[in-house]
Amino acid sequence: MPSQNTQAIQRAVLAWFDRAGRKHLPWQQHKTAYRVWISEIMLQQTQVTTVIDYYQRFMQRFPTLDALAEAPLDDVLAHWAGLGYYSRARNLHACAKLLQAENGGEFPLSVEAIAELPGIGRSTAGAILSLGAGYWAPILDGNVKRVLCRVAGIELFKQPREAEKRLWALSEQLTPAKRHADWNQAMMDIGATVCRRGTPVCKQCPFSGHCVAERTQAFERYPGKKPKKAVPxxxxxxxxxxxxxxxxxxxxxxxxxxxxxxxxxxxxxxxxxxxxxxxxxxxxxxxxxxxxxxxxxxxxxxxxxxxxxxxxxxxxxxxxxxxxxxxxxxxxxxxxxxxxxxxxxxxxxxxx
Ligand code: SF4
The missing domain is CATH 3.90.79.10 (Nucleoside Triphosphate Pyrophosphohydrolase)
Structure with missing residues (x-):
């Protein structure tokens, strides 16, 4: 049973989503696990505004998982050219082939099984299940991490493993049983539009009043900066x-x-x-x-x-x-x- 505080936060975030969440992105229309998967992989290292055109072209050429699995890799790479991080495209192709050969072209229905597929981590698996297939699953992508670090006052890079564990536990605790897909989308949207990397806009945020970073005004401290390595x-x-x-x-x-x-x-x-x-x-x-x-x-x-x-x-x-x-x-x-x-x-x- 969620605590009253958790319920209050869930209500506030879902109300914010109804009012201000993004609902018209191409991958939010006719949602399927396949469409959500492609968008999640494209969005991993790339801004939404850049992804939209790529996504639409990709979907036109590879409208289904079978179409992707049956296409030559060269063609997939040509539709990815310019997005960078090309292992993402190679993994997409390998994953589509694997699912077609071994699972009838469908995603399995557990986070653990999806996260074993090439190029898919736990958060992407959660998004595929929740946003694309209607099953409860929490997520923890870069944006959601930043929001939760600030809300709970977690310094991500001091003890990264412990921090990750705490963040996953928090994401699980907060993700509601109903409307989990809207919740997950809301968390991504809050990270992208309100609790931004630079200066967050706390006045517009549904976590306002429940947030350590807001209370202490220590936005730089949470989640903190990743220690930089010298780049050759x-x-x-x-x-x-x-x-x-x-x-x-x-x-x-x-x-x-x-x-x-x-x-x-x-x-x-x-x-x-x-x-x-x-x-x-x-x-x-x-x-x-x-x-x-x-x-x-x-x-x-x-x-x-x-x-x-x-x-x-x-x-x-x-x-x-x-x-x-x-x-x-x-x-x-x-x-x-x-x-x-x-x-x-x-x-x-x-x-x-
Ligand atoms: S209240 Fe401010 S710092 Fe806290 S999550 Fe919202 S935008 Fe981020």
Whole structure:
């Protein structure tokens, strides 16, 4: 039996949701476990405003779990290109195949079983069950964590494991038996729109009057800042070789950074750009080097130095896998990482 305080908080949060919660996002329409799953994975590292277009395009191409499972990975990656963190797309595809092969294309109906699938953690499993399938399950994504840390005065990074346990217990305790999906959506919305990372708007918050951070005005302290690690800077040299109106691309190996995506061929550290082209059987005329582009990954930064060249000899132009010549005016049909696309578009602005 929830305490009176818990019931009062539940009523306040659900009333706030009825009044101010988001109800018109594309993944909130015609809700299914599949649609919720795709949105949750896209939203993991990406803002709602960016996700909306990607989500709609993805759903148009892969409207069902079966459609996703039966599509080539290349196609899935092409629809993910620009969102970053490509292991998310590879895991989606692997997971869809697994569910189709082993579970009739349906999600299992327990958090534990869903959380064992590729790329799905406990919170995403909870969202799939609660928002997509109507089963009670608490969630604890980044936004919800911030809200609960502030409400209960939890410093997340002092003792992260204990803090996580407390937060899950709190989320379980607060998630109501009825209207759990609205509750979960409300908690995500409060984190995104009211209890923001910077300055929270406590006056508009249903936790106002029940919140440690508000009472102490210690918004920075809860949840606190993740200790920063030094991020190494790496260098990469790539070839940007053009043959008429086509650009040479190379597909990355299926795992690792940009796994399975198409990118500009990398230059072996022991070779010059001309020598690398010769290794590919290409005779090229090199132009001036393109200014390097710095890209930040989660664990390192990468300076990408691209060398632009034009094919000089007409021989050896048919390239075997993992290479291919891609028409410059059809780059959007290929899964290119955003920084590589940016480099190409800087060089060929008329093709953007
Ligand atoms: S009262 Fe303020 S600090 Fe507390 S949860 Fe609401 S917005 Fe965040």
């Amino acid at each position: 800077l790496k260098q990469s040299r790539v070839l940007m070789l053009v043959d008429g109106k086509r650009l040479l691309l190379k597909q990355r190996p299926p795992t690792g950074i940009w796994g399975g995506l198409w990118t500009l061929p990398e230059i072996d550290p022991a070779l010059s750009p001309i020598e690398q082209a010769a290794e590919l059987g290409l005779s090229v005329q090199l132009h001036e080097a393109i200014p390097p582009l710095r890209h930040t990954f989660s664990h390192f930064q990468l300076d990408i130095h691209a060398f632009y060249g034009v094919i000089a000899a007409r021989a050896s132009r048919i390239m075997d896998a993992p290479y291919r010549w891609q028409p410059l005016n059809a780059l959007h049909e290929t899964g290119l990482p955003a920084p590589i696309l940016k480099l190409i578009q800087q060089q060929f602005p008329e093709k953007s």
